[in-house]
Amino acid sequence: VGVIGAGQLARMMAEAASAMGIELVVLATSVDDGACATASRTVVGQPDDVASLENLAAAVDVITLDHELVDLSLLGELAKSIPVYPSPTAVRFASHKDHQRRAMVAAGVAVPRHLIVDVIDPAAVRAFCESCDGVVVKAATGGYDGRGVAVAHNVVDAMALIVEFNARGPVVVEERLELLGEFAALIVTDTEGHHERWPLVRTIQRDGMCAETQFPAGLDTATELAAMELADLVASVVNAVGVLAVELFLTSRGWLLNEVATRPHNSGHWTIEGATTSQFENHLRAVAGLPLGATTTVASAVAMVNVVGHQPGDLTAALAVPGVHVHDYGKAYRAGRKLGHVTVVGDDLEGARVRAWKGAEALGTFPKETS
Amino acid sequence: VGVIGAGQLARMMAEAASAMGIELVVLATSVDDGACATASRTVVGQPDDVASLENLAAAVDVITLDHELVDLSLLGELAKSIPVYPSPTAVRFASHKDHQRRAMVAAGVAVPRHLIVDVIDPAAVRAFCESCDGVVVKAATGGYDGRGVAVAHNVVDAMALIVEFNARGPVVVEERLELLGEFAALIVTDTEGHHERWPLVRTIQRDGMCAETQFPAGLDTATELAAMELADLVASVVNAVGVLAVELFLTSRGWLLNEVATRPHNSGHWTIEGATTSQFENHLRAVAGLPLGATTTVASAVAMVNVVGHQPGDLTAALAVPGVHVHDYGKAYRAGRKLGHVTVVGDDLEGARVRAWKGAEALGTFPKETS
Numbered sequence: 257v258g259v260i261g262a263g264q265l266a267r268m269m270a271e272a273a274s275a276m277g278i279e280l281v282v283l284a285t286s287v288d289d290g291a292c293a294t295a296s297r298t299v300v301g302q303p304d305d306v307a308s309l310e311n312l313a314a315a316v317d318v319i320t321l322d323h324e325l326v327d328l329s330l331l332g333e334l335a336k337s338i339p340v341y342p343s344p345t346a347v348r349f350a351s352h353k354d355h356q357r358r359a360m361v362a363a364g365v366a367v368p369r370h371l372i373v374d375v376i377d378p379a380a381v382r383a384f385c386e387s388c389d390g391v392v393v394k395a396a397t398g399g400y401d402g403r404g405v406a407v408a409h410n411v412v413d414a415m416a417l418i419v420e421f422n423a424r425g426p427v428v429v430e431e432r433l434e435l436l437g438e439f440a441a442l443i444v445t446d447t448e449g450h451h452e453r454w455p456l457v458r459t460i461q462r463d464g465m466c467a468e469t470q471f472p473a474g475l476d477t478a479t480e481l482a483a484m485e486l487a488d489l490v491a492s493v494v495n496a497v498g499v500l501a502v503e504l505f506l507t508s509r510g511w512l513l514n515e516v517a518t519r520p521h522n523s524g525h526w527t528i529e530g531a532t533t534s535q536f537e538n539h540l541r542a543v544a545g546l547p548l549g550a551t552t553t554v555a556s557a558v559a560m561v562n563v564v565g566h567q568p569g570d571l572t573a574a575l576a577v578p579g580v581h582v583h584d585y586g587k588a589y590r591a592g593r594k595l596g597h598v599t600v601v602g603d604d605l606e607g608a609r610v611r612a613w614k615g616a617e618a619l620g621t622f623p624k625e626t627s
Numbered sequence: 628v629g630v631i632g633a634g635q636l637a638r639m640m641a642e643a644a645s646a647m648g649i650e651l652v653v654l655a656t657s658v659d660d661g662a663c664a665t666a667s668r669t670v671v672g673q674p675d676d677v678a679s680l681e682n683l684a685a686a687v688d689v690i691t692l693d694h695e696l697v698d699l700s701l702l703g704e705l706a707k708s709i710p711v712y713p714s715p716t717a718v719r720f721a722s723h724k725d726h727q728r729r730a731m732v733a734a735g736v737a738v739p740r741h742l743i744v745d746v747i748d749p750a751a752v753r754a755f756c757e758s759c760d761g762v763v764v765k766a767a768t769g770g771y772d773g774r775g776v777a778v779a780h781n782v783v784d785a786m787a788l789i790v791e792f793n794a795r796g797p798v799v800v801e802e803r804l805e806l807l808g809e810f811a812a813l814i815v816t817d818t819e820g821h822h823e824r825w826p827l828v829r830t831i832q833r834d835g836m837c838a839e840t841q842f843p844a845g846l847d848t849a850t851e852l853a854a855m856e857l858a859d860l861v862a863s864v865v866n867a868v869g870v871l872a873v874e875l876f877l878t879s880r881g882w883l884l885n886e887v888a889t890r891p892h893n894s895g896h897w898t899i900e901g902a903t904t905s906q907f908e909n910h911l912r913a914v915a916g917l918p919l920g921a922t923t924t925v926a927s928a929v930a931m932v933n934v935v936g937h938q939p940g941d942l943t944a945a946l947a948v949p950g951v952h953v954h955d956y957g958k959a960y961r962a963g964r965k966l967g968h969v970t971v972v973g974d975d976l977e978g979a980r981v982r983a984w985k986g987a988e989a990l991g992t993f994p995k996e997t998s
Contacts, residue, residue, distance in 0.1 A: 271642050274665040276942070277955025277967065293667040294645040532950055532972075547947040554925060554972070571647070576918040579903055584648025596648065601903075601925070 257544055258312045259283065259291070260303050261322025264585035264594070265520050265536075266291035268528070269322075272537040278544060282322070283312045290586040291322070306330060313338045320498060320543045321519050324351040325398065341447070341543040342518040346496035350518045354396040354426040360513055363493045365486065367513045368505070370430040372396075373418055381418060381429065385411045390432035393417040397425050402464020407432060433507050438514070439473055440523030441487035441502040444538040447545050451491065452538065454531055454551040456480050459503070459523050462564075462622075465594065466522045468612075470605055471530060471558040479506070486511050494518065499539040522562065522597075527551075529581050529599045530558030555601040559608035561616035561624075563596040565589050569619035574598065579608075580615035595620065628915055629683045630654065630662070631674050632693025635956035635965075636891050636907075637662035639899070640693075643908040649915060653693070654683045661957040662693070677701060684709045691869060691914045692890050695722040696769065712818070712914040713889040717867035721889045725767040725797040731884055734864045736857065738884045739876065741801040743767075744789055752789060752800065756782045761803035764788040768796050772965065773835020778803060804878050809885070810844055811894030812858035812873040815909040818916050822862065823909065825902055825922040827851050830874070830894050833935075836965065837893045839983075841976055842901060842929040850877070857882050865889065870910040893933065893968075898922075900952050900970045901929030926972040930979035932987035932995075934967040936960050940990035945969065950979075951986035966991065 257273065259266045262284035270291055273280040279296040282289070283303060292298045299315060301308025304327040313319060318339045324347055331344040349356045354372045361367060371384040385391050391414050395404035404421065408414035414429065421427045438459045445451040456475070460468040473480065487502040494500055494516055501521030503514040524535035533541075533549025541548055563569065568589050574582055584596040598615035602608035613624045628644065630637045633655030641662055644651040650667040653660070654674060663669045670686060672679025675698040684690060689710045695718055702715040720727045725743045732738060742755040756762050762785050766775035775792065779785035785800065792798045809830045816822040827846070831839040844851065858873040865871055865887055872892030874885040895906035904912075904920030912919055934940065939960050945953055955967040969986035973979035984995045 267645065271645050274638065274642050275954050277957055294665055296664040541946060546943055550949055572917055575912060578921055583646050586648055
């Protein structure tokens with residue numbers, strides 16, 4: 257299996273691939289990328305370079321992705337000669353927020369009220385912003401982990417952001433919502449269309465990045481089922497082979513779709529220790545044409561906390577916390593950088609959360625208490 | 628961390644090392660060895676070659692082992708310039724069965740009745756064999772997975788085996804025992820002498836190789852505690868940093884020590900999915916000077932079945948069995964070769980065993996029913 261990209265997702269895929277005896281070849285921009293140390297083989301190149309993609313394709317039977325920052329037309333060309341999962345058509349829902357919003361509205365999926373700005377129409381922008389209590393301005397392409405996303409509280413600020421982001425492509429302007437919470441559904445689909453769902457998790461954001469996930473999500477059954485129905489509808493629209501993460505907003509108006517990712521996702525890292533089959537193993541099984549594994553949980557509570565560089569970490573202190581599972585992405589320390597994550601599996605969520613935060617803080621994450 | 632050897636134990640260490648962000652460098656005889664695809668780096672060389680060991684030492688902060696087929700005097704020299712865990716003194720208990728038996732008897736550890744043969748004394752051999760109902764003849768060094776071990780039912784056969792094995796070194800002749808069962812204790816000790824124990828497992832042998840392990844071991848508490856006490860005594864004699872596997876015989880005369888291994892062991896593979904911390908992660912934590920992780924189990928039953936090449940396997944069929952975790956060692960198929968293992972975690976042991984055997988048989992193991 258070939259992977260475009262060699263970051264932490266590819267690294268965790270490589271750990272799962274090693275166990276199953278699958279040879280994973282990563283396309284890395286540098287041999288220092290996190291996945292290179294663990295993957296069977298590394299092809300050095302750029303994800304938007306034809307020759308690099310062809311080098312990767314020559315070494316493998318099927319290609320998948322570590323990130324969506326790819327050129328969809330190149331990916332489309334590649335898909336003519338080798339299976340690419342997820343397909344370029346599916347990836348577009350993740351890489352182009354404008355396309356996602358248009359398609360989801362057409363399919364009857366509830367989304368936040370929004371305005372898609374290709375060419376700026378000041379009157380339309382003003383009218384939309386004045387109908388909202390603040391807006392969120394998003395670059396339709398190229399953003400991740402809070403980059404390319406900003407909040408504006410008035411029309412002037414919104415217009416400035418729209419002009420800035422619009423210089424690089426379409427912009428999606430959305431109403432700022434009072435959220436009851438953010439959640440993520442995770443679904444894996446094989447090449448024959450069979451799918452499995454992991455249980456919903458609650459996600460806690462900090463600085464536009466996922467900081468923590470919690471299982472159980474703490475919702476009543478009817479609310480969780482409604483989320484799963486929405487996620488299933490989204491999955492049928494995206495039609496991706498492999499893992500699909502569906503990020504959802506819970507509001508007083510019910511569930512709304514936020515974003516999708518057509519690959520293993522931060523909100524699913526808890527499945528490595530918390531589920532019978534992890535998102536990484538099932539993603540590989542799906543793209544390699546193997547049967548999917550069970551997505552049942554192995555404990556009554558699982559807490560995952562990201563390690564985001566705030567100060568250099570202390571592995572000894574982190575591993576001294578009982579039950580802490582450390583995942584280090586093999587990246588050099590840099591303030592604000594996502595360097596790893598910590599998972600704790602336990603009987604009760606609050607106990608697991610306390611230990612997971614303690615482990616993540618030891619590894620350098622800004623303390624939970626003072627955030 | 629450097630590892631002498633690059634087989635499946637090093638490969639599974641590499642998977643654990645990747646998660647913790649530890650760089651694992653393996654000393655492999657060939658770049659095709661199983662661990663090379665997953666380790667951070669490979670040094671090609673021989674475990675009994677000074678230059679190879681020095682190349683490995685130059686690349687790492689601490690050295691450990693994938694197997695005990697090493698030259699202890701070379702290892703001793705190496706240990707003068709870099710920490711080697713387990714120490715050569717500890718490894719000798721695993722690599723030299725004559726030394727192990729002498730030291731264990733001196734320490735008051737119960738072992739099978741035996742005769743150590745350095746220079747053959749026909750009268751002594753005859754007297755010992757005639758006092759037994761059959762004997763087991765073992766080469767004191769160099770044997771593994773049933774190699775260098777043979778059963779003799781009469782003095783003539785015994786003498787022939789002793790002469791054969793004695794040509795390559797000391798021989799241990801032991802009484803053939805009526806076993807109530809075979810079991811394995813697994814203990815990990817850090818550089819400061821703290822230790823943790825996983826629960827005892829029952830091991831099922833086939834053709835001199837471990838075929839299956841079962842948790843729970845199915846013993847009453849007093850019997851299990853007696854085994855743990857014996858294992859603790861053995862551990863205090865061996866005094867190894869890292870994982871120590873203690874293979875035990877349960878007989879009508881009580882517990883007897885069989886063999887020790889001063890590294891992760893086949894009888895502990897179940898801990899990858901079955902325990903909070905696997906033997907591979909805790910071995911690395913121990914040798915790297917990091918705190919040990921919890922050795923508690925995560926389910927009420929765990930079955931592990933080895934994949935031993937009998938016919939080429941079918942990964943698709945194996946992964947279709949619910950709850951099957953496949954571990955492929957990345958080795959070429961050869962009849963009789965240990966190619967991987969399968970673990971199933973579950974609520975009841977019999978259910979887990981059925982699924983684990985089904986998975987292993989799909990991967991090529993000779994069916995359980997007809998063994």
